[in-house]
Amino acid sequence: MGKRQLEMREMAATKRTSSGAGAKADSRSRGAGDNSAPAIADFSKEQELHAYREMLLIRRFEEKAGQLYGMGLIGGFCHLYIGQEAVVVGMQMAKKDGDQMITGYRDHGHMLAMDLDPKGVMAELTGRRGGLSKGKGGSMHMFSKEKHFYGGHGIVGAQVALGTGLGFSNKYRENGNVAMAFFGDGASNQGQVYESFNMAQLWKLPVVYVIENNKYGMGTSVERSSATTDLSQRGASFGIPGEQVDGMDVRAVLAASDRALEHCRSGKGPYILEMVTYRYRGHSMSDPAKYRSKDEVQKMRTEHDPIEQVRKRVLDANWATEEDLKAIDKDVRALVAESAEFAQNDPEPDVSELYTDILL
Amino acid sequence: MPIDILMPALSPTMEEGKLAKWLKAEGDTVTAGDVIAEIETDKATMEVEAVDEGVLGKILVAEGTEGVKVNEKIAILLAEGEDASAADAAASAPAAKAEAPAPAAPAASAAAPVAAAPVASEPAEDPEVPAGTPMKASTVREALRDAMAEEMRRDGDVFVMGEEVAEYQGAYKITQGLLDEFGAKRVIDTPITEHGFAGLGVGAAMAGLKPIVEFMTFNFAMQAIDHIINSAAKTLYMSGGQMGAPIVFRGPNGAAARVGAQHSQDYASWYAHIPGLKVVQPWSAADAKGLLKAAIRDPNPVIFLENEILYGQSFEIPDVEDFVLPIGKAKIERTGSDVTLVSWGIGMTYTMKAADELAAMGISAEVINLRTIRPLDIDTVLASVRKTGRVVTVEEAYPMCSVSSEIAYQVQEKAFDYLDAPILRVTGKDVPMPYAANLEKLALPNVGEVIDAVKAVTYTA
Numbered sequence: 001m002g003k004r005q006l007e008m009r010e011m012a013a014t015k016r017t018s019s020g021a022g023a024k025a026d027s028r029s030r031g032a033g034d035n036s037a038p039a040i041a042d043f044s045k046e047q048e049l050h051a052y053r054e055m056l057l058i059r060r061f062e063e064k065a066g067q068l069y070g071m072g073l074i075g076g077f078c079h080l081y082i083g084q085e086a087v088v089v090g091m092q093m094a095k096k097d098g099d100q101m102i103t104g105y106r107d108h109g110h111m112l113a114m115d116l117d118p119k120g121v122m123a124e125l126t127g128r129r130g131g132l133s134k135g136k137g138g139s140m141h142m143f144s145k146e147k148h149f150y151g152g153h154g155i156v157g158a159q160v161a162l163g164t165g166l167g168f169s170n171k172y173r174e175n176g177n178v179a180m181a182f183f184g185d186g187a188s189n190q191g192q193v194y195e196s197f198n199m200a201q202l203w204k205l206p207v208v209y210v211i212e213n214n215k216y217g218m219g220t221s222v223e224r225s226s227a228t229t230d231l232s233q234r235g236a237s238f239g240i241p242g243e244q245v246d247g248m249d250v251r252a253v254l255a256a257s258d259r260a261l262e263h264c265r266s267g268k269g270p271y272i273l274e275m276v277t278y279r280y281r282g283h284s285m286s287d288p289a290k291y292r293s294k295d296e297v298q299k300m301r302t303e304h305d306p307i308e309q310v311r312k313r314v315l316d317a318n319w320a321t322e323e324d325l326k327a328i329d330k331d332v333r334a335l336v337a338e339s340a341e342f343a344q345n346d347p348e349p350d351v352s353e354l355y356t357d358i359l360l
Numbered sequence: 361m362p363i364d365i366l367m368p369a370l371s372p373t374m375e376e377g378k379l380a381k382w383l384k385a386e387g388d389t390v391t392a393g394d395v396i397a398e399i400e401t402d403k404a405t406m407e408v409e410a411v412d413e414g415v416l417g418k419i420l421v422a423e424g425t426e427g428v429k430v431n432e433k434i435a436i437l438l439a440e441g442e443d444a445s446a447a448d449a450a451a452s453a454p455a456a457k458a459e460a461p462a463p464a465a466p467a468a469s470a471a472a473p474v475a476a477a478p479v480a481s482e483p484a485e486d487p488e489v490p491a492g493t494p495m496k497a498s499t500v501r502e503a504l505r506d507a508m509a510e511e512m513r514r515d516g517d518v519f520v521m522g523e524e525v526a527e528y529q530g531a532y533k534i535t536q537g538l539l540d541e542f543g544a545k546r547v548i549d550t551p552i553t554e555h556g557f558a559g560l561g562v563g564a565a566m567a568g569l570k571p572i573v574e575f576m577t578f579n580f581a582m583q584a585i586d587h588i589i590n591s592a593a594k595t596l597y598m599s600g601g602q603m604g605a606p607i608v609f610r611g612p613n614g615a616a617a618r619v620g621a622q623h624s625q626d627y628a629s630w631y632a633h634i635p636g637l638k639v640v641q642p643w644s645a646a647d648a649k650g651l652l653k654a655a656i657r658d659p660n661p662v663i664f665l666e667n668e669i670l671y672g673q674s675f676e677i678p679d680v681e682d683f684v685l686p687i688g689k690a691k692i693e694r695t696g697s698d699v700t701l702v703s704w705g706i707g708m709t710y711t712m713k714a715a716d717e718l719a720a721m722g723i724s725a726e727v728i729n730l731r732t733i734r735p736l737d738i739d740t741v742l743a744s745v746r747k748t749g750r751v752v753t754v755e756e757a758y759p760m761c762s763v764s765s766e767i768a769y770q771v772q773e774k775a776f777d778y779l780d781a782p783i784l785r786v787t788g789k790d791v792p793m794p795y796a797a798n799l800e801k802l803a804l805p806n807v808g809e810v811i812d813a814v815k816a817v818t819y820t821a
Contacts, residue, residue: 100567102563131600132600133598133599133600133602134600134601135600136597136598136600137598137599137600138598141598141599142599143595143598143599143602143603144602145602145603150563150566150567150603151595151598151599151603152598153590153591154590155586155590155591158559158586158587158590158591160559161555161556161558161559161560161562161563161587162559162560162562162563162566162587162591163563164556164559164560164563165559165560165561165562165563165564165565165566165567166563166564166566166567167563168560168563168564168569169563169564169567169568169569170567172519172545172564172569173569191555192555192556192559195551195553195555195556195557196556196559196560198551198553198556199550199551199553199556199557199560202551356601357596357597357599357600357601358596358597358635358636359596359636359638359660360596360604360659360660
């Protein structure tokens with residue numbers, strides 16, 4: 001083992017302070033070299049409560065979406081984000097105005113984090129005219145130029161090349177913005193991911209590649225699909241720094257996101273964050289998830305739940321009472337109920353919409 | 361025995377070139393591998409190396425001569441002991457024939473023309489070009505380059521990216537000079553990663569830039585077709601009109617010459633199938649310039665299908681400040697009354713020659729150059745069919761599910777009562793493109809096939 005590798009090991013060891021989401025969940029960075037920021041961000045009361053509310057909104061929203069799917073009100077594919085909330089919320093807390101997000105088909109959480117109206121998201125899921133895409137996109141295809149959210153893409157891995165293009169546009173325009181391209185452990189084996197890595201590093205494009213490693217690409221575990229399972233090092237042959245992050249701890253996500261965004265914004269090129277996380281539900285609503293044990297899921301829920309972690313810290317620090325948190329919960333439930341109400345009562349798109357928005 | 365030095369072919373499509381410079385003089389000794397001359401094609405300057413040893417006996421083509429045909433004798437090499445008189449004798453002998461055997465293709469065009477009265481089939485005016493517009497000669501290559509340069513001067517959001525577009529000046533020299541004028545920020549050499557850079561281009565377009573993505577050939581764009589269709593064409597619809605992709609995908613498409621099956625396919629019908637795309641397939645230099653400028657300004661994804669064989673061909677184009685043609689409008693290239701010939705892209709080459717021969721035979725053909733495949737200007741075709749009652753389509757692509765098939769469908773649907781004969785199509789054959797010269801010639805359409813089809817629909821023997 002070379003000296004540099006030893007140093008990195010030591011550096012990684014000093015960072016093992018998080019509660020962790022399992023064997024691979026410690027925050028550690030390799031390849032970044034000059035990385036000395038802490039693995040866990042020190043959250044203020046406001047940050048904790050903000051994260052709590054944002055994650056809870058995603059959780060409750062997705063639970064409601066699952067319910068509406070079961071009632072036949074949402075059709076087709078529906079991929080829920082439950083369990084992974086800390087990833088997108090931590091990144092949202094780190095980003096600046098103008099930074100873009102783009103992701104794959106498990107996108108509801110990203111849209112809510114990017115401040116898109118829950119009513120518009122839910123009405124799109126039910127295919128109604130008030131949906132963000134007028135009911136013509138569905139669960140996997142929603143966009144908002146105004147909020148810098150670029151989809152919502154149904155082809156696994158496509159968002160990586162597209163997100164690299166967003167980074168390209170930032171560099172072309174010299175606007176100081178950074179693109180965040182989210183994709184899963186499954187997508188991380190797609191060829192275009194590496195075509196994108198190459199160009200992004202070659203041209204020093206401001207892109208953070210966020211690999212949401214929820215351990216299964218549909219029903220195939222990372223171990224069964226990937227020759228190497230430390231996905232943070234997938235950019236190593238291009239010289240792109242990467243780190244593994246405890247994606248169940250919103251503070252670890254924020255700290256790593258700060259480092260990644262700063263790296264990109266300062267003109268050093270792309271950065272990879274492997275967010276080690278977990279989805280509680282199946283790949284989609286029609287997936288019974290028989291490829292993993294109930295115990296595995298239960299262990300995650302009880303020991304590493306991203307929302308429960310914040311809740312416990314807030315209560316321990318006396319930053320809020322049970323009553324205060326219940327009030328937030330009530331507020332969030334009301335917002336979700338309102339969006340579900342809207343999504344059920346809003347009319348379907350006018351039939352004339354069939355032939356609109358094909359060409360400008 | 362003196363050895364003939366012949367004008368070499370330096371690319372699959374080269375037919376002639378300029379003998380730019382002799383690096384050896386008469387009387388010089390030459391050994392194999394010596395560079396003896398420089399030859400300029402429309403794409404590049406290349407060095408010619410000697411293959412044999414000897415003394416350069418006589419130079420037959422002076423340096424600076426343009427338009428020297430491939431295989432023309434350019435010098436005589438003398439073997440040891442031979443003198444200059446042998447060179448003179450060799451110079452007067454005809455060059456060795458190295459042509460492929462003639463294919464057994466239907467050769468109706470060679471049939472003795474029927475003595476016929478002159479017919480009305482004349483070059484038509486382009487309604488997009490007012491009478492009296494000054495014209496100039498331009499190759500398709502120059503027209504494409506000028507179109508990009510003009511649009512890049514006009515709009516800072518326009519940039520071009522692709523393999524070899526910058527420092528190499530374009531694999532087919534379409535982007536010649538653009539790097540010098542616009543710099544590396546806007547003229548970008550990509551790695552050989554079609555899927556990746558097509559996706560990157562679409563992402564940049566979603567963010568509001570206006571990329572021109574050059575594919576070295578559209579054959580390679582099959583690696584990128586997911587982004588062209590799923591990302592570029594469908595996003596406007598899927599976003600409820602919020603976000604589109606103003607992007608041009610361009611490059612040579614279809615068969616070049618002797619490059620085999622994987623480099624010889626016409627993708628017009630593939631892309632024309634997709635709602636959310638516009639598909640343009642120019643023939644002339646004017647088509648190329650006016651339509652590429654329109655494509656770059658268009659807020660939608662546009663597939664711009666060029667042809668390598670046409671790049672070096674010269675046409676008259678309007679010599680005006682800002683020549684833009686409308687996408688979606690066909691042009692009547694020749695007016696006629698007996699039959700409607702519908703073609704586009706390189707298919708026009710056969711079609712225009714056939715129309716000339718048909719005129720000599722007393723058959724008046726109206727020739728429609730579609731220019732755009734999607735949206736298809738079927739109205740111009742229908743107006744002509746109502747006049748002639750007969751239609752022949754001409755294209756190089758495969759016949760199954762072709763653009764011709766679609767035209768035939770729409771014509772029978774909308775002008776059935778006007779038809780006096782079945783609609784016939786002349787297409788490439790339903791085979792992967794063969795390499796052998798004779799088979800390749802058979803696989804492509806030819807003028808004789810067009811004339812045969814016209815004879816069939818006009819019931820003339």
